[in-house]
Amino acid sequence: MQRTLILLKPDCVQRRLMGRMITRFEEKGLNFVAMKLIRITPELAKQHYAEHVSKGWYPTLESFVTGGPVLAAVVEGLEAIQVVRDMLGATSGLKAAPGTIRGDFSSSQQMNLVHGSDGPDAAKREIALYFKPEELIEDAPTLTKWLRAADE
Known part of the structure; x- marks a missing residue:
């Protein structure tokens, strides 16, 4: 089982797409x-995007991500990091394949609705930025046995 951080960014929240995004992740299992x-x-934006702070476009990113509410969440599942990344599609909504979240709902590089951790180290670091250990719930839904084989 693997965990990853997702952020439903301000554009997702303002466009009232949170429910649709949550549904897509849940329907995937x-x-x-x-x-x-x-x-x-x-300050949190600078920690989260530390590798980008020195880039010329960072101020625009910071202004965007701090400009409105964000839904922070941790999802768990088999290969969750790659599954989420695949569901999101390419960073630019204009280049994202139809059927992906960004391909279906975004036409921007920056306003691309959802952030997903890009690897295990990033997921661990990012989850710790947004959640205390006691905020993570240990619980397997009763339908888990219908979503994947017991040996997966």
């Missing part, structure tokens, strides 16, 4: 183990 509506501060 991912289990939500933490969720909260927050405002990302400039």
Whole structure:
């Protein structure tokens, strides 16, 4: 079982797409183990996007991500990191394949609705930025046995 962070960004929240995004992740069989509506501060944005702070386009990214509420969540499932990344599609909504979240709902590089951790190290670091260990719920839905074989 693997966990990853997802952020439903301000454009997703403002466009009233949160329910549709949550539904897509749940329909895929991912289990939500933490969720909260927050405002990302400039300090948190700098921690989250540390590798981008020195880039010329970072101020625009920070302004966007701090500009409205964000739904932060942790999902769990088999190969959850790659599953979420595949569901999101290419970073630019214009280049994302139809059927992906960004391909279906975005036409922007920056306003691309949802963030998903890009690997195990990033997932661990990002989850710790947004959630305390006691905020992560340990629970397997009763329908799990109908979503994957017992030996997976």
